[in-house]
Amino acid sequence: MDFxxxxxxxxxxxxxxxxxxxxxxxxxxxxxxxGVGKTTLVGSVSEIRPLTTEETMTQAGIGVDDTLGVERKAxxxxxxxxGRISVNDELVLYLFGTPGQQRxxxxxxxxxxxxxxxxxxxxxxxxxxxxxxxxxLEERGVPFIVAVNTFPDAPVYPVEEIRGALDLxxxxxxxECDARLRDSSRDVLMTLMRYLQSLxxxxxxx
Amino acid sequence: xxxxxxxxxxxxxxLYVITGGRSGSSxxxxxxxxxxIVAKSGPRHGMQPExxxxxxxxxxxxxxxxxxxxxxxxxxxxxxxLSDLLRDEKVMARAPVQAARLPDRALxxxxxxxxxxx
Ligand SMILES: Nc1nc2c(ncn2[C@@H]2O[C@H](COP(=O)(O)OP(=O)(O)O)[C@@H](O)[C@H]2O)c(=O)[nH]1
Ligand SMILES: [Mg+2]
Numbered sequence: 001m002d003f004x005x006x007x008x009x010x011x012x013x014x015x016x017x018x019x020x021x022x023x024x025x026x027x028x029x030x031x032x033x034x035g036v037g038k039t040t041l042v043g044s045v046s047e048i049r050p051l052t053t054e055e056t057m058t059q060a061g062i063g064v065d066d067t068l069g070v071e072r073k074a075x076x077x078x079x080x081x082x083g084r085i086s087v088n089d090e091l092v093l094y095l096f097g098t099p100g101q102q103r104x105x106x107x108x109x110x111x112x113x114x115x116x117x118x119x120x121x122x123x124x125x126x127x128x129x130x131x132x133x134x135x136x137l138e139e140r141g142v143p144f145i146v147a148v149n150t151f152p153d154a155p156v157y158p159v160e161e162i163r164g165a166l167d168l169x170x171x172x173x174x175x176e177c178d179a180r181l182r183d184s185s186r187d188v189l190m191t192l193m194r195y196l197q198s199l200x201x202x203x204x205x206x
Numbered sequence: 207x208x209x210x211x212x213x214x215x216x217x218x219x220x221l222y223v224i225t226g227g228r229s230g231s232s233x234x235x236x237x238x239x240x241x242x243i244v245a246k247s248g249p250r251h252g253m254q255p256e257x258x259x260x261x262x263x264x265x266x267x268x269x270x271x272x273x274x275x276x277x278x279x280x281x282x283x284x285x286x287x288l289s290d291l292l293r294d295e296k297v298m299a300r301a302p303v304q305a306a307r308l309p310d311r312a313l314x315x316x317x318x319x320x321x322x323x324x
Pocket of ligand 2: 097
């Protein structure tokens with residue numbers, strides 16, 4: 001059983017409270033396979049300790065509980081980590097880490113709607129996890145960049161080789177990072193923002 | 207907040223009781239994971255404990271995702287509870303900035319400025 005820490009159960013520490021002036025929030029999604037460094041990346045740039053939200057995946061009714069009149073259903077709990085960056089007094093950026101495997105895509109419904117964009121975090125030892133994710137993001141029209149989290153024992157490939165392996169067009173930025181380092185993770189987000197900025201410029205303008 | 211914590215698991219039965227059997231589909235579509243919620247006043251006696259817990263948490267603005275994390279309730283349940291509180295005008299929702307089909311330049315530039323200050 002996964003009990004929450006009492007700290008989390010009590011609510012935000014006073015220094016973690018948002019100012020009353022916070023009026024708008026945006027989100028960015030970090031997506032990748034297990035152990036690729038999503039939680040690490042979120043934690044290294046977040047101003048709060050990463051929090052966890054859980055969603056239950058329900059499989060259709062398997063019998064009925066007569067005492068409660070509640071349909072008994074098989075449920076699986078999936079956790080999503082997230083962090084927060086106060087961009088300025090009014091605007092807050094939330095970062096959500098979500099598993100990339102297809103069986104978790106049910107989480108994506110509320111997650112990608114209205115998201116600014118996504119970072120596909122990859123480990124060169126397991127690039128194949130990213131194929132389906134990238135296809136799905138392209139299908140949904142979610143702008144994304146790829147960040148290669150550099151683990152010491154992972155083979156190093158030139159970026160263009162990774163681009164080829166992932167079958168990505170030239171326009172999609174691919175960057176290397178160390179998710180444990182705040183500056184490196186910040187640079188990943190910056191790359192995504194600059195990419196979004198480039199998309200916002202109508203072709204032929206500027 | 208013990209009311210929200212003492213139940214050991216997010217069993218379907220427990221969640222059913224908390225929401226009165228309603229599901230997230232009856233919730234206004236305006237509630238996003240990053241909608242900021244602010245309480246309009248303090249908790250009242252006789253409120254459902256989960257409602258009171260949310261009101262206590264939202265004395266400062268807090269996202270739906272954070273409310274879920276701090277209460278230990280799934281987002282789908284939190285949105286049902288929030289729809290009650292919105293209907294009763296106990297809380298206000300500050301709608302998230304929706305990314306347009308093309309990202310809004312001013313918005314992206316604000317984020318870039320903020321990241322540069324990190
Ligand atoms: N060497 C190295 N280890 C990392 C890096 N990023 C994450 N890790 C480690 O890899 C493990 C899995 O990371 P985690 O963030 O939990 O992955 P997640 O499953 O994608 O959330 C943890 O033990 C991290 O400390 C990195 O950039 N370099
Ligand atoms: Mg994780």
